[in-house]
Every structure is written in structure tokens, then in C-alpha cells.
Amino acid sequence: MKIDERHLIQLAAVVKTGGVTEGAALLGLAQPAVSRTLSMLEKRVGEPLFIKGRRPLQPTPLGLSLAEHGFVMLAASRKASDLVESFRVGKSGVVRIGGTPFFMDALIARLCAEFQASHPDVRIDQSYGYFPDLRAALKADQIDLAICPIDILDEGSGLEFQQILPGRNVVACRVTHPLLLKRRPQPSHLLDYPWIAPPPGSPLLADLRALLLSFGATEIKIRYSGSSLMSVINYLKSADALTIMPHSVVFAQRKEKTITALPITIPHPERALAILKRVDAPRAPAVDQFADFVRLGFQELRHLIKRHEESVIWGL
Amino acid sequence: MKIDERHLIQLAAVVKTGGVTEGAALLGLAQPAVSRTLSMLEKRVGEPLFIKGRRPLQPTPLGLSLAEHGFVMLAASRKASDLVESFRVGKSGVVRIGGTPFFMDALIARLCAEFQASHPDVRIDQSYGYFPDLRAALKADQIDLAICPIDILDEGSGLEFQQILPGRNVVACRVTHPLLLKRRPQPSHLLDYPWIAPPPGSPLLADLRALLLSFGATEIKIRYSGSSLMSVINYLKSADALTIMPHSVVFAQRKEKTITALPITIPHPERALAILKRVDAPRAPAVDQFADFVRLGFQELRHLIKRHEESVIWGL
DNA sequence: TATCTTCATAGCGATCTGTTATATTGATTG
DNA sequence: CAATCAATATAACAGATCGCTATGAAGATA
Numbered sequence: 139m140k141i142d143e144r145h146l147i148q149l150a151a152v153v154k155t156g157g158v159t160e161g162a163a164l165l166g167l168a169q170p171a172v173s174r175t176l177s178m179l180e181k182r183v184g185e186p187l188f189i190k191g192r193r194p195l196q197p198t199p200l201g202l203s204l205a206e207h208g209f210v211m212l213a214a215s216r217k218a219s220d221l222v223e224s225f226r227v228g229k230s231g232v233v234r235i236g237g238t239p240f241f242m243d244a245l246i247a248r249l250c251a252e253f254q255a256s257h258p259d260v261r262i263d264q265s266y267g268y269f270p271d272l273r274a275a276l277k278a279d280q281i282d283l284a285i286c287p288i289d290i291l292d293e294g295s296g297l298e299f300q301q302i303l304p305g306r307n308v309v310a311c312r313v314t315h316p317l318l319l320k321r322r323p324q325p326s327h328l329l330d331y332p333w334i335a336p337p338p339g340s341p342l343l344a345d346l347r348a349l350l351l352s353f354g355a356t357e358i359k360i361r362y363s364g365s366s367l368m369s370v371i372n373y374l375k376s377a378d379a380l381t382i383m384p385h386s387v388v389f390a391q392r393k394e395k396t397i398t399a400l401p402i403t404i405p406h407p408e409r410a411l412a413i414l415k416r417v418d419a420p421r422a423p424a425v426d427q428f429a430d431f432v433r434l435g436f437q438e439l440r441h442l443i444k445r446h447e448e449s450v451i452w453g454l
Numbered sequence: 455m456k457i458d459e460r461h462l463i464q465l466a467a468v469v470k471t472g473g474v475t476e477g478a479a480l481l482g483l484a485q486p487a488v489s490r491t492l493s494m495l496e497k498r499v500g501e502p503l504f505i506k507g508r509r510p511l512q513p514t515p516l517g518l519s520l521a522e523h524g525f526v527m528l529a530a531s532r533k534a535s536d537l538v539e540s541f542r543v544g545k546s547g548v549v550r551i552g553g554t555p556f557f558m559d560a561l562i563a564r565l566c567a568e569f570q571a572s573h574p575d576v577r578i579d580q581s582y583g584y585f586p587d588l589r590a591a592l593k594a595d596q597i598d599l600a601i602c603p604i605d606i607l608d609e610g611s612g613l614e615f616q617q618i619l620p621g622r623n624v625v626a627c628r629v630t631h632p633l634l635l636k637r638r639p640q641p642s643h644l645l646d647y648p649w650i651a652p653p654p655g656s657p658l659l660a661d662l663r664a665l666l667l668s669f670g671a672t673e674i675k676i677r678y679s680g681s682s683l684m685s686v687i688n689y690l691k692s693a694d695a696l697t698i699m700p701h702s703v704v705f706a707q708r709k710e711k712t713i714t715a716l717p718i719t720i721p722h723p724e725r726a727l728a729i730l731k732r733v734d735a736p737r738a739p740a741v742d743q744f745a746d747f748v749r750l751g752f753q754e755l756r757h758l759i760k761r762h763e764e765s766v767i768w769g770l
Numbered sequence: 771t772a773t774c775t776t777c778a779t780a781g782c783g784a785t786c787t788g789t790t791a792t793a794t795t796g797a798t799t800g
Numbered sequence: 801c802a803a804t805c806a807a808t809a810t811a812a813c814a815g816a817t818c819g820c821t822a823t824g825a826a827g828a829t830a
Contacts, residue, residue, distance in 0.1 A: 473807075473808090474808060475808080486809075489809055493809080511808090
């Protein structure tokens, strides 16, 4: 005996409200529609579902039991509708992001938490990688969004780039580093300290190499190579080492008062932090909402950095 | 956004089986029907539910979430179908029975338990009453079945009577009663012992009255009047009192070896135990099943009594 | 009895259901 | 890479069902 699910829902509504008219109103239907449904149901089931000639309408035990199942369906139906609704406005769903470790750890993780304050039902799956991997992951639809530094000449066929922060590196060290005592540290002095290499695969690695050579180093001496931001920071905290880092990453750590940037200007990389999306694939609304949120977050960060630099001199 | 429940169920089937064809088979539908449903769903929802160009079919997060709700509905639908099925064959439902206390307690309660061994999902609601009340309750649709002794001349307009046991009373006493030592107790001896009255309202009360007068009593001296079988039996257990009881009720207690019947024949009442139903009202299948079961149970009881009397002499 | 509310029925157009037949597409294999 | 196979999408159609409005019938209420 197959029963139409819609019929059970209407039955449930009638049982719940105690009347055909009210039940129909609850579902936004006209009374005759529900009335007919009940007749059909009774005929098909072959058993009475309501006790005749009694008002308010009273279900038979069978009617009541069937209505229970109708309630379950009604609830599930409501939830499904709500789900779609919230998904369409970006209030639910999954956002899969990939990015370079430093930016993800220092900046994006915090943004994710802030984003979810207003989008609690959106799940964010984060993974790590550098441009080539991320581009592949995007094309394979393994991630929805990539946040990573891109070279001007990186080609991204089928990808949309949105620059969110200009490239800018600094030399990072702990706040008690001796070089901070000097007013204008000379490049040659920097070679006196041990250097930490950025994660392998990171474009920073090339930057570091070029920088040290420009300082007059004859060979690149690396003392430590941490693959994550946390390991680099923790190393820096315990030694007078130096490393190269994106300015924004060091800036984001300023509250911790553990690391800072040396007051020395080094060349800008020909690179910018960008959000990458596939341009062809349909994206869940939550993904676009998140991308917008990240863009806004970085816009704010740029202003913050600007104001900070106007009022504060780092390292003092 | 209102979503057709049936669509969600089809979605769930497809997600569960990993293919449109298999999903359709699971629901007993043709593949194109399900395929079209999915297209419609996607169009209405406005978001992809499956990742295109991939086999086996893989749902998007939204598709998966919606399918979860579909599973709930599918399960509820299945349960509802099963419920109807089992109700129609009398394997589920409610049976409301009413009857006289002695028969209900001594015979029917046990039958209920036995019935439910094969019908575990049938609930039985038992209540007590005598013929007039039971007839009223039946007509008011407060009970489905009455089991009680009826006089030949009782009229039951709109009621169906099914006799299940001829009326037959005995004088009951405890198994250690001194009168049991006599081969043929004389009626006059019976007046030497205290008598217990059956519950008020019971037809046995009139029987007792007539019996005692026929024994030569000038007045009816009642020492105790218990309203339930349990109270009467417990009283009897502790005193050499006598009372009048349906033969079958005493018979049903034979295993306990606490009460028995005096070997003395008293007049049959012009009465029979019967099952009463409303003839017009539709009855749940379980009710008819139960009535049949009771009838069979009493048929068995009659045979049992017959065999018992052929081999055993009570009170020895 | 008269009135009012609620439920049942009838009729209608639109939609949706399921079907079979067939085209298209992705996967597999030589 | 072509050929083949399996699965999915599309088309076309008949029948069922849905929702509606209008109206009749039946309890409840005064």
C-alpha cells in the first residue's frame, strides 16, 4: 500500500489543527483540496481515519498514527525548504578554500571565524598549497577559492583573479633583536645573523635568495626551514634569527608583541595577494559571500596598515 | 521555496544508490521519471544538486543535505505504509474491550496476553461494566467489544450477539472447606456458612438471592461483598465462606488450588456469556481478530471443561 | 426552529505523473 | 583514437492529480 506523502502531510495538518479548514489554512491551501485528500486517503487505506459526525474532528487510532508520520514529513519538508533558502542567500553550505600557509594562518583563519559569526551554518574547509597546486585544485573542483600570491605573469586560463593586497615583504625578527637598536641597520649587518627559510614552494624563498645575494652574500646560509607560520614564529621568538615575510603577516602579529619588522626597505616582489575563482563553474552563494567578506577584510587591513604607519614607527 | 516531498524522496534514492537508474529501480519507477524530477528540482532550487559530468553521480553539498531530508521522508513513508498494511490485517491498532469483572479478570486478561503473542502491536484497552453500561458504551463508540453474560430476553438493537459459553453457576469455596468432605452436601448445610455477595450490578447477585431462598433461607445474610474477583478469592482463601460464581471462572482457578466448586448442582441461569459488537459501525480488523481469538479460546475452554469433568471429580 | 460554521461534492483548467522510444553523453577498451 | 557500452537526458503522450470556485449538506448554537 503506497501512500502519497503529500496526503500524509495534509492529514497531519488536519489532525494538528483539529479541523479541515484550519488544516488547509496551515498549509496555505483551500479547504476543498484537503477535504478531498482525506476522502481519497480513507478510500485507499480502506479504514476510517476520523470518527464520523463529530466536531472538532477526532482521528481514529489509525488516523492518529498515520498523522504522526505526516508530522515527520512536514518537519523534514520545512527543514528542506529552509535549507534551500539559506543556501541561496549564502547562509549555509560549504566553502572550500586553499591558500599559502602564511596567509592562511596569519590572516584567513581569523577572517573565517569572523565570517561565521554572521554565517554560522557555513562550513569552511581549508587546505594549503602554492599557486600551481591551487590552480590545479580549482580546475579539478577540489576547492572553490584560492587565496595566494600570484606573479604578474602567472597565467590563469579560466580563472578569475582579484587582487586584494599588493606584494610587500619585510625582514622579520623578534622584538628584542639587537638590530632594532640601530637607527638604520646596514644590509651587511643582516648577514651576521642566522636566517630562516620560508616554506619550500613559497615564492618567498626566491625573494629571500635574491635579497641575501643583493646584500652581498656569497652563499645562502639557511639555519632553519619551518614549513608553517607557527614554527617560524616560535623559532624567531627564541633566537636572534631573521627571515623574510609578507608585511601583512608580520603586521597581523603585532598584538602578540613577539615579532616585528626591521626598519629597512627591501624590494617589492612583482606579486600580489589575490583571490582566485573558477570563472565558468557555478559557485555556491556562500562562496561568493565569503570571497566578498575576505576582500572587505583586506581592504580594512590596508587602511589599518596605512594609519598604523602614519602614527607608529615599528620596532620602537 | 516550497519543495515537493516526492522529489526529495527521489533525490534521496538517487543519492543513496549513486545512480538515476538504480534510484528509479529502488522506487519502482522508470529512469526518465526520476531524471526529469532531478532536472526540475535543480531548476527550482536554482543550484546544482549533482556535480556534472561525473559518474558515479556525486551530489553537491546542497544535494546531499537535501537528500538527508529525503531519507527521513522515505523512512516515514515506508513506516506509514507498513502501518496501514499491518492495521488492515489486524496486526496493529487498538482494541477497546469492556466486560464484567469476574470474566475479564479470570479469563479475558489471559487471553489478551496470548493474543498479543501473535499480535504484539495491538494495544488492548480494558474496562469494566455490566450489560446496560456496556451496551451504552458500545453505542457511544467508547468500546469496540463487550464480553458479558446476557439474558435471553435482553434486547440489543443494533448489536450483534455471539454466545461463547452457556451460563452455568457453581457454589465456590476454598479447597479446605469442610463441606467438601461430605459426599453429597445438603442444601441446608450451606446456610451454616457465611456467604459472599458478587459485585453489585452483577447478575450473579440475583442468582445468589434466588439460590439461598431455594435453600430455605428466610433472609439473605451477606458477610462480605467484594467487587473484584481478586478480593473474593482472597477472602475465600481465608475463611470457610461460600459464594456463587460462574463455573468457568472457578475452573480457570483450578491450577492455583485455592478455590474449587462444591459438588452440588444449582440451577442454570437463563443466561450465556457473549461477545457483543455494534453491527453498523466499522470495526478495526484487529477487533475482529481479537473477537475470533476469544471465541476460539472459549471453544477450547469448553472442551477442556468437558474432558476435565469426565476424568476428575472436583473437590477430591 | 433559525442561523452560522464547517465539511463534502462537483466541475474545470493546469500541472504533474508515469510510461515508452530515442538521442546524447561519459566511460571503457581494442 | 575510434568503437562500443552503459547511463543519463529528452521527447511525446495519456491519465491522474492538484488547486481553484461555487454550492450543497450537516453539526453546532442560539
